[in-house]
Amino acid sequence: MMKFAWDNYKLYALGKNELRPLTKNGHIGNMFGGLRGATVVDALDTLYIMELEEEFQEAKKWVEKSFDLNVNGEASLFEVNIRYVGGLLATYYLTGEEVFKSKALELGEKLLPAFNTPTGIPRGVINLGSGMSWSWGWASAGSSILAEFGTLHLEFLHLSELSGNPVFAEKVMNIRKVLNRVEKPQGLYPNFLSPVTGNWVQHHVSIGGLGDSFYEYLIKSWLMSDKKDSEAKKMYDDALEAIEKHLVKKSAGGLTYIAEWRGGVLDHKMGHLACFSGGMIALGAEHAAEERKQHYMDLAAEITTTCHESYARSDTKLGPEAFRFDAGTEAMATRLSERYYILRPEVVESYMYMWRLTHDPKYRQWGWEVVKALEKHCRVEAGFSGIRDVYTTTPAHDNMQQSFFLAETLKYLYLLFCEDDVLSLDDWVFNTEAHPLPVNHTNFRASVQQ
Numbered sequence: 379m380m381k382f383a384w385d386n387y388k389l390y391a392l393g394k395n396e397l398r399p400l401t402k403n404g405h406i407g408n409m410f411g412g413l414r415g416a417t418v419v420d421a422l423d424t425l426y427i428m429e430l431e432e433e434f435q436e437a438k439k440w441v442e443k444s445f446d447l448n449v450n451g452e453a454s455l456f457e458v459n460i461r462y463v464g465g466l467l468a469t470y471y472l473t474g475e476e477v478f479k480s481k482a483l484e485l486g487e488k489l490l491p492a493f494n495t496p497t498g499i500p501r502g503v504i505n506l507g508s509g510m511s512w513s514w515g516w517a518s519a520g521s522s523i524l525a526e527f528g529t530l531h532l533e534f535l536h537l538s539e540l541s542g543n544p545v546f547a548e549k550v551m552n553i554r555k556v557l558n559r560v561e562k563p564q565g566l567y568p569n570f571l572s573p574v575t576g577n578w579v580q581h582h583v584s585i586g587g588l589g590d591s592f593y594e595y596l597i598k599s600w601l602m603s604d605k606k607d608s609e610a611k612k613m614y615d616d617a618l619e620a621i622e623k624h625l626v627k628k629s630a631g632g633l634t635y636i637a638e639w640r641g642g643v644l645d646h647k648m649g650h651l652a653c654f655s656g657g658m659i660a661l662g663a664e665h666a667a668e669e670r671k672q673h674y675m676d677l678a679a680e681i682t683t684t685c686h687e688s689y690a691r692s693d694t695k696l697g698p699e700a701f702r703f704d705a706g707t708e709a710m711a712t713r714l715s716e717r718y719y720i721l722r723p724e725v726v727e728s729y730m731y732m733w734r735l736t737h738d739p740k741y742r743q744w745g746w747e748v749v750k751a752l753e754k755h756c757r758v759e760a761g762f763s764g765i766r767d768v769y770t771t772t773p774a775h776d777n778m779q780q781s782f783f784l785a786e787t788l789k790y791l792y793l794l795f796c797e798d799d800v801l802s803l804d805d806w807v808f809n810t811e812a813h814p815l816p817v818n819h820t821n822f823r824a825s826v827q828q
């Protein structure tokens with residue numbers, strides 16, 4: 379599947395950001411500020427891990443010869459960080475090849491002006507040429523988004539480690555300081571924060587979109603520091619406790635889910651994005667206090683089962699963008715606009731963690747069901763495509779092979795069927811785009827002591 383996805387990207391779209399597999403051309407989009415080759419950079423480590431050597435060399439050659447960082451355009455700080463910086467760092471650590479390190483550092487420097495705000499909380503959009511930055515037009519009152527400014531920590535610590543320049547670590551440690559200072563309603567972290575005042579702008583809390591990877595990076599920061607960054611661990615433990623108290627619910631049919639919270643009122647909906655949380659909670663459970671371990675492992679398994687149900691209850695056996703638990707509905711989309719599947723990884727990500735941490739064979743079976751469904755409904759003549767409605771067996775295709783399909787979905791599926799020592803969870807943490815970063819078994823210099 380990886381070879382097919384890559385070969386078609388290479389044939390029809392090399393150097394563009396994504397492949398359009400129906401029209402057999404490339405897509406550029408507006409997330410990466412003039413940067414190109416998002417699929418190349420996102421795919422590098424997956425090709426390498428899968429030992430697709432020829433294909434890895436093709437991708438590497440593109441990075442060496444054609445990857446231009448002197449661009450001028452509006453980029454999402456978050457997306458550039460998780461896909462490009464994360465992809466380059468991971469490939470450097472896997473291969474030791476300097477080109478990936480130097481590109482990561484050069485790109486990291488270009489992201490720094492986004493932090494020039496009164497609080498140091500970065501804005502979401504940055505012009506990679508001029509360094510000007512601003513907030514997303516859709517984010518209320520010029521706010522910054524929790525999942526965006528809260529998903530820089532892992533990559534930025536490695537940028538400091540590799541460059542010897544503490545500035546990257548200082549930027550993300552300051553974000554943590556601001557978050558520690560601000561009052562949390564019921565211990566929860568709302569999704570919108572003002573980069574000017576450092577106060578919340580709205581009280582919407584979600585472990586899905588807009589919040590998700592902030593929580594993921596807390597537990598992974600602790601793991602990546604070889605369990606030295608106890609502040610991150612405490613923030614994770616406290617946040618999870620508040621989430622469990624206020625957001626975790628059981629449906630009439632017995633399915634455990636994590637609702638969204640709007641100023642105290644619950645929205646009984648789970649996004650596909652929220653399905654990463656089964657894996658995250660399992661990863662944290664391993665290191666929880668003895669008396670809480672089993673409790674968190676059970677919670678992780680229940681959430682993963684719910685996400686599996688969202689797949690199993692569809693005609694394609696792929697899950698919708700969001701599913702609900704209201705008016706008699708259980709784990710199904712109720713709105714037409716939520717029935718699509720864009721090759722997202724979160725459900726197989728949780729299967730991979732659950733498999734590694736429990737070795738219950740059902741997770742491999744569930745992963746195999748996804749493989750079969752992808753082959754049946756998403757494989758088209760020239761690549762893999764998202765589908766517009768998971769509840770019909772003849773779905774229309776969206777004509778987009780997302781770069782995260784190669785970075786994450788196929789990588790997690792591959793790891794689900796590998797031995798545990800392939801990228802062992804003791805030695806690597808995966809950034810939120812599934813790019814593996816090494817655990818620092820020696821010591822992170824600047825970061826943790828500050």
Ligand code: DMJ
Pocket residue numbers: 460591651722723724782786810811
């Ligand atoms: C990916 O880019 C990352 O996993 C991110 O954290 C959330 N969205 C996509 C995949 O769904």
